[in-house]
Amino acid sequence: RDIMQTLGNAGYMKSSIEQTKSINGKKLSITFNVDPKTRYYIRNVKREIIDEGLRDIICGDDTINSLLHSDMPFDINTLSEERARILHKLRNEGYYKFNKEDIRFVADTLLNQWTVDVTLRIGLHLENGRSIPEAHQKYKIGDITYLSDISTSATHPDTLRKNGLPYLYNNKLRFRPNLLSSNTKLKKGEYFNDSHLRKTYSNFTRLSAVSFSNVYLEERENTNTLDAFVIVNHAKPHSLGFDI
Secondary structure, three states, X not given: OHHHHHHHHOOOOXXXXXXXXXXXXXXXXXXXXXXXXXXXXXXXXXXXXXXXXXXXXXXXXXXXHOOOOOOOEOOHHHHHHHHHHHHHHHHOOOOOOOOHHHEEEEEEXXXXXXXXXXXXXXXXXXXXXXXXXXXXXXXXXXXXXEEEOOOOOOOOOEEEEEOOEEEEEOOOOOOOHHHHHHOOOOOOOOEOOHHHHHHHHHHHHHOOOXXXXXXXXXXXXXXOEEEEEEEEEEOOOOOOOXXX
16 A cells, blocks of 8 residues: 555556565565556646735746646655745745645646646635635734743843843843844844744754743734744753762
């Protein structure tokens, strides 16, 4: 079954397998004879995108970067890679709520031919199963707030403002404000960018002084603005002792 699925994913959708068993004493040997038949190839690639904003992106210059084109082998893995590529591109251009489930592929095989027509479909955004479909929205970063070593029980933290950014902490701020802001790639007023968010996580992970970091994005009600809360906890100092 796994062999059939692997062949089917690679475009060999009419393959067949014969299984032969042989017993020699206490040993059982199984031989699989695989006939992959003819491989399917893509004839045409179509794009059906209802959202005008996304259509301008995906059906414009981005078609040059597409992993799908005519006369290439039909491969499910390539479809998955194309879905991931489109998702990455759109989330880097502000589409914070766009996810891979919004992208669908329909493959139509042609009668008596070894070719496939592939259609890429992206519908409108649905917040939930009962919401009204609407255009996908681009989000901008709003206020950025830093929380250093603050637990959920902290009700009245100290606050320091530098370069227009608030830093909340208890008793003592253990990080230089410039250290935190320079390692944060999300910027107020810019469109949300998933690569910048991942880079922020990576930057704080590499800092030995940081034991824990997280970025919480909160959507302002009835707006396309995301307020960012950057949480960082300091690492406890390590000591090394010797006995002679």
